[in-house]
Amino acid sequence: MAEREVQADASNPLGLEGIEFVEYATSRPQALGHVLEQMGFQPVARHRSREVLLYRQGGMNIVVNAHGGKAGELPPEAPQISAIALRVRDAAAARRRVIERGAWEVPVQVEPMELNIPAIHGVGSSRLYFVDRHREFSIYDVDFIPIPGVDRQPQALAGLQWFGVVQYIGRDRLDDWCAFYSALFGFTLLADDQRFGILPSGRVLASPCGTFYLQLVEPEAGAADGDEALQRVAFGAPDVLAAVAALRGRGVGFVETPSLHTGQRGALTQTWFDGSTMFELVHR
Incomplete structure (x- = not known):
């Protein structure tokens, strides 16, 4: 024991x-x-x-x-x-x-x-x-x-919960960041074929507690090397389509293109503040 x-x-x-x-x-x-x-x-x-x-x-x-x-x-x-x-x-x-x-x-x-x-x-x-x-x-x-008169424990819409955080990293910095999260926190790198949602680029690290993930995304080939930053959060949903319907009813739009569209695996919201803020839904 x-x-x-x-x-x-x-x-x-x-x-x-x-x-x-x-x-x-x-x-x-x-x-x-x-x-x-x-x-x-x-x-x-x-x-x-x-x-x-x-x-x-x-x-x-x-x-x-x-x-x-x-x-x-x-x-x-x-x-x-x-x-x-x-x-x-x-x-x-x-x-x-x-x-x-x-x-x-x-x-x-x-x-x-x-x-x-x-x-x-x-x-x-x-x-x-x-x-x-x-x-x-x-x-x-x-x-x-x-805040007076407010429910301090509001229920989650459509069962939403934390799924993970997407971090943009610099070119050729993948090994450095994987080592950082592994050595300091105990994260483990998932296999390349283990992916979630509809934006499967980059590498995925699983937290040692099994409750959330980090997705590390490098610049695309030919793209400028931008600043490293925490880019967006992802919410897990037991039924992505039901969550999307509930959010659309509240005025949230979703990205719908031939290559990126809502499905049971996941969805990407519209952007706000000139493209700086968005949220991702992932089946969980």
């Missing part, structure tokens, strides 16, 4: 248990909030001291951060995925382990009555947070104030 427990811990060194939240930074929080509500999310709480709003549906949390940075620096107008918070067994231990293996720590400035959530640098300017308060007592109980 003890040997089996040691092996299980070695395969999931941080005790990873899924995604706690995805954070978007934008100077247009109301516009992004409207899009999120179309996608089935509801605003449930406001941050105590920052211009930050929490949206939720089912077990998914999205944080919209419009709080300015140092010297009055504003967040970008077009929403960007600025952070992912990972549920772990012990946040402090997770931070120590990844820093020992080469991760770069992000100094966190904490205001009075706020939690200190450990973070490291992710791709581009993004951050990866470690959260161990996600059961009976959560980080939102401290840092956020519930």
Whole structure:
């Protein structure tokens, strides 16, 4: 029994248990909030001291951060995925382990009555947070104030849940990023023939907890090598066509071309904010 427990811990060194939240930074929080509500999310709480709003549906949390940075620096107008918070067994231990293996720590400035959530640098300017308060007592109980009269646990539309995150990487950077996620977090690279959804390009990594995936996408041949960044999130759906019908009823459009169209395997939403923001549905 003890040997089996040691092996299980070695395969999931941080005790990873899924995604706690995805954070978007934008100077247009109301516009992004409207899009999120179309996608089935509801605003449930406001941050105590920052211009930050929490949206939720089912077990998914999205944080919209419009709080300015140092010297009055504003967040970008077009929403960007600025952070992912990972549920772990012990946040402090997770931070120590990844820093020992080469991760770069992000100094966190904490205001009075706020939690200190450990973070490291992710791709581009993004951050990866470690959260161990996600059961009976959560980080939102401290840092956020519930919006009066709002259901704090709205049901997920059509059974939507986290499926994964798509990351754009630089040319010839695939091995580097696979090593980063494997050595620090315990992700495993899937075989080339194991693909999901209708956008199967790139390489796919499975989280050690089995709850979500990362898809790493390089520039196409002949294309310019753009910035590395977290590009979009994907939602899993037990019935993609039913989820698409429900979202269309809320005003969400979907990409329909001869080479890319809605099917039971998956779907891609329209884009917002001049093409910077979109969402993917994947059968799960």
